[in-house]
Amino acid sequence: MLLRHTTDKVKERNALTVNPAKTCQPVGAMYAALGVHGCLPHSHGSQGCCSYHRTALTRHYKEPVMASTSSFTEGASVFGGQANLMTAIDNIFKIYEPEIVAVHSTCLSETIGDDLGQIVSKAYTDGKVPEGKHIIQAATPSYVGSHVTGYANMLEAFVKYFPEKTDEKKRQVNLLSGWVEPSDMRELKRIAGQMKVKSVLLPDTSDVLDTPMTGSYSMYPKGGTTVAEMVSMGDSMSTIAMGEWATKKAAIALDNKCKVPFEQIDIPVGLRATDRFIQALSKAGKVSVPEEVTAERGRLVDLITDMHQYLYGKRVAVYGDPDNILPLIEFLIDMDMKPVYIVSGTPGKAFSKKAEALLSERVPEAKFKNGPQADMFLMHQWIKEEGVDLIIGNTYGKYIARDEQTPFVRMGFPILDRQGHNYFPTVGYMGGIRIVEKILDAIMDKIDATCDEVKVELQM
Amino acid sequence: MIINDPEKDQEIQANVRTVPGIITQRGCTYAGCRGVVLGPTRDILQIVHGPIGCSFYAWLTRRNQSAPAEGEGNFIPYSFSTDMQDENIVFGGEVKLKEAMREAFEMFSPKAIAIFSTCPVGLIGDDVHAVAREMKEELGINCFGFSCEGYRGVSQSAGHHIANNQIFKHVLGTDNPTRKGKFQVNLLGEYNIGGDAFEIERLFEEAGITLISSFSGNSTVESMAYAHIADLNMVMCHRSINYIAEMMEVKYGIPWIKVNFVGAKSAAKSLKKIAEYFGDAELTAKVDAIVEREMAKSEAVREAVKAKVEGKVAMMFVGGSRAHHYQDLFEELGIHVVSAGYxxxxxxxxxxxxxxxxxxxxxxxxNIEELEVEKTEDAELWREDLVAKKAALEETGYTFADYEGMMPQMKKNSLVIDDINHWETEKLIEFYKPDVFCAGIKEKYVVQKFGIPLKQLHNYDAGGPYTCFEGAINFYYEMQRMLDTKIWKLVDAPWKSEPEIVGSMTIEA
Structure with missing residues (x-):
């Protein structure tokens, strides 16, 4: 057994987290900043933070992930990190020439009380920011929230800084995306295009973290939301914010700053969350839904009805981020699967309410928890109490899946051991088809590999 | 940066601060302590005291393989954290840490608990050492802490030193079993990435050499406790572990030698050096037979691969010893290492x-503690026999406690660069156009976008083992794979160099 110390004896814990279903804020801030064109994320802390975050993102995307660091030493930690950040800003603009430096804090700089806003404004007044270049900053203390919070804070920082309201409304819709893959960002744009809705997507990591091999390296790939696009967001007709945890703050900030009204929806994972996205696009763009979109939806429903016998009643354990797993749970229930165990390390009272609303009727036996001690160890203990037919979550689930001989579908962050997530989306109807395909593959592969020889079926 | 001249004594600047804003390979003290040195030790429950990230990122990410026996403690697949919240930062985290230790003890019954401090811990003044003392008393198991906050030192290196100190203070020498074999050794600074230590262990076992403890690949804290019964310490990664070797010699009189099991010839040399130390005819015969047999196997592969890769150009920027050790393997294949650095x-x-x-x-x-170590007062533990053995062997020209470093081995006019940064990496690639580049994950895809294959020498790209003879064979084949492929020639689409047919078949929209 890989996790040989995990038993079914669930004990209440108040202090110890074991096998977390979350990580810390700065990595989310770094990922969000990579979705802006010409932007270099900067970690204001010790070197290790930046190194770990770059490593985690690189291993997940198998792409270059560039970010700089304030390289705190003990002295900086005692006397404050202003001098380090000022030196860093100087060096970054001289050597790496980004359009934007997106500074995020760390638990180190937050604990000693460095005020990023004050340091950055000093950098501007001291003339350290070349003409036409920008520094934005977000406070992302690692001891609050999770990586999703960091993403939300950095997104809010972009929205507070760039969008401007002029007298001229633009016939476009802002799309604020929660934490999804580059492939998903590309798909969101494709769907908006299908709907004939002109959109600005922020952030947009497509063509940043899924770049082609060309034989040359560019530190700032062609993708990412541009400064001009971000500025124009202040004149958009409305905003569709996808994923409350990651985008609500930014949507509110944009509404406050530029009076762009927003609609908060889920990330369009699965059938009905995608329905809501399509309806939101239709409403925001004042367009009717084209036949090709309805046809894609029909294909997804067709697949589910065709394969329903393999899905019905299957018990599923799900872990990950609220914005991603809440619509996934809804989708699983729509397919008559039973998401019985759900954990998310990301705090937020809304999670329980939403999960309860989704689960109470169809899966009343479901156990769910988020926030402190809502970790993968707890979920595994629940699985030990009564097993599941499928586990869905990031790569760390493979240890549980192997020990419990349970089919496993990788979704979420990080995925360190399988490919495809940054090329093939899981949002939208086509993304829904991919999720169903992956679930069926996992379940059917187990049947094929383990059923009695006389029971092996040619056609399934 | 130095233009190497092995004939001269050249001074390089190293172990100095990275300039803020520079995109560096380096990590932090916590990474060196928790990740590198203690990470591979399976039976000690390691609680990271801090916000969640630090524990999350050190969770199974270093490929330290470990082979626990049935029923033995193995916490490597687990991540334990106090997940500090803002109220812990404001009011202190000691109470939560103690509670977490109690919960861990109750649920996991570990033999020992280690506490790792992350940045905020030192800043808010949580005393992890006092907590450890108190909990050691309360729980009745060994508990100790590491002040390995990420901001200490200038890189991971400080964390190695801190880890060495605490293991020496709190673990080493706390158990005194009887002898376990005729030739007892410790292997220091080998972390069993991709199973490297397993290769070494297999050959030791065949030769009749008893590996008492390893620091720390495939290791247990249980064995570290009696590591002082060894007759010889062997240091593989000099940077991360020489401290313990030095301290054990002062306290117990156990001599240490530098070894290197990367590269078939180096492995052979190291094995023979061990045999020479013990001066036992039977052991020497066994080692000679193993070396002869294994060399025959690896030589056959080496020659076949060398014919395909000889004359290629490599560069490597990694670690604190790997950028040196791996040069042996490249030399064996006739690949030129034109630039290297740690x-x-x-x-x-x-x-x-x-x-x-x-x-x-x-x-x-x-500000990294330097332990004051004194000779043990326990006459039974002081190894006068080994002190005498060392003196006698030194007479014959056998070298102890020495490491000659990377530069003397490197060719004249090769470039030696410490703490290489991203800008320098790009310039080197432009200038040398190497055939293979060795570094870590953060550099991997940058270099590959240039059309140059990168071999990770931290985690081996999920490959390995690369130690000893089987490992050398693996590495030879790996270089054949990387240098023989034609995929890089397919990077450009055919229509990039050929004229495109200007279409008349396009359908008018």
Whole structure:
């Protein structure tokens, strides 16, 4: 057994987290900043933070992930990190020439009380920011929230800084995306295009973290939301914010700053969350839904009805981020699967309410928890109490899946051991088809590999 | 940066601060302590005291393989954290840490608990050492802490030193079993990435050499407790572990030698050096037979692969010893290493231990504790026999406690670069156009976008083992794979160099 110390004896814990279903804020801030064109994320802390975050993102995307660091030493930690950040800003603009430096804090700089806003404004007044270049900053203390919070804070920082309201409304819709893959960002744009809705997507990591091999390296790939696009967001007709945890703050900030009204929806994972996205696009763009979109939806429903016998009643354990797993749970229930165990390390009272609303009727036996001690160890203990037919979550689930001989579908962050997530989306109807395909593959592969020889079926 | 001349004593600047804003390979003290040195030890429950990230990122990410026996403690697949919240930062985290230790003890019954401090811990003044003392008393198991906050030192290196100190203080020498074999050794600074230590262990076992403890690949804290019964310490990664070797010699009189099991010839040399130390005819015969047999196997592969890759150009920037050790494997294949450097090494790893007395101790190094170690007062533990053995062998020219560093081995006019940064990496690639580049994950896809294959020498790209003879064979084949492929020639689409047919078949929209 890989996790040989995990038993079914669930004990209440108040202090110890074991096998977390979350990580810390700065990595989310770094990922969000990579979705802006010409932007270099900067970690204001010790070197290790930046190194770990770059490593985690690189291993997940198998792409270059560039970010700089304030390289705190003990002295900086005692006397404050202003001098380090000022030196860093100087060096970054001289050597790496980004359009934007997106500074995020760390638990180190937050604990000693460095005020990023004050340091950055000093950098501007001291003339350290070349003409036409920008520094934005977000406070992302690692001891609050999770990586999703960091993403939300950095997104809010972009929205507070760039969008401007002029007298001229633009016939476009802002799309604020929660934490999804580059492939998903590309798909969101494709769907908006299908709907004939002109959109600005922020952030947009497509063509940043899924770049082609060309034989040359560019530190700032062609993708990412541009400064001009971000500025124009202040004149958009409305905003569709996808994923409350990651985008609500930014949507509110944009509404406050530029009076762009927003609609908060889920990330369009699965059938009905995608329905809501399509309806939101239709409403925001004042367009009717084209036949090709309805046809894609029909294909997804067709697949589910065709394969329903393999899905019905299957018990599923799900872990990950609220914005991603809440619509996934809804989708699983729509397919008559039973998401019985759900954990998310990301705090937020809304999670329980939403999960309860989704689960109470169809899966009343479901156990769910988020926030402190809502970790993968707890979920595994629940699985030990009564097993599941499928586990869905990031790569760390493979240890549980192997020990419990349970089919496993990788979704979420990080995925360190399988490919495809940054090329093939899981949002939208086509993304829904991919999720169903992956679930069926996992379940059917187990049947094929383990059923009695006389029971092996040619056609399934 | 140095243009190498092995004939001269050249001084390189190393183990100094990275300039803020520079995109560096380096990590932090916590990474060196928790990740590198203690990470591979399976039976000690390691609680990271801090916000969640630090524990999350050190969770199974270093490929330290471990082979626990049935029923033995193995916490490597687990991540334990106090997940500090803002109220813990404001009001202190000691109470939560104690509670977490109690919960861990109750649920997991570990033999020992280690506490790792992350940045905020030192800043808010949580005393992890006091907590450890108190909990050691309360729980009745060994508990100790590491002040390995990420901001200490200038790189991972400080964390190695802190880890060495605490293991020496709190673990080593706390158990005294009887002898376990005729030739007892410890292997220091080998972390069993991709199963490297398994290769070494297999050959030791065949030769009749008893591996008492390893620091720390495939290791247990249980074995570290009686590591002082060994007759010889072997140091593989000099940078991360020489401290314990030095301290064990002062306290117990156990001599240490530098070994290297990367590269077939180096492995053979190291095995023979061990046999020579023990001076036992039977052991020597066994080692000679193993070396002869294994060399025959690896030579056959080496020659076949060398014919395909000879004359290629490599460069490597990694670690605190790997950028040196791996040069042996490249040499064996006739691949030229035109430039190399470490990420977190000190001057002695470049220039050799002879420069240690001349290394200036700066403020960043000064705040890492230097343990005052004295000779043990327990006459039974003091190894006068080994002291005498050392003296006798030294007469014959056998070298102890020495490491000559990377630079003497490198060719004249090769470039030696410490703490390489991203900008330098790009320039080197432009200038040398190497056939293979060795570094870590953060550099991997940058270099590959240039059309140059990168071999990770931290985690081996899920490959390995690369130690000893089987490992050398693996590496030869790996270089054949990487240098023989035609995929890089397919990067450009055919229509990039051929004229495109200007279409008349396009359908008018």
């Amino acid at each position: 990420e977190f090494a000190h001057r002695d790893d470049y220039e050799g231990r002879k420069v240690i007395p001349d290394i200036k101790i700066d403020a960043d190094t000064r």
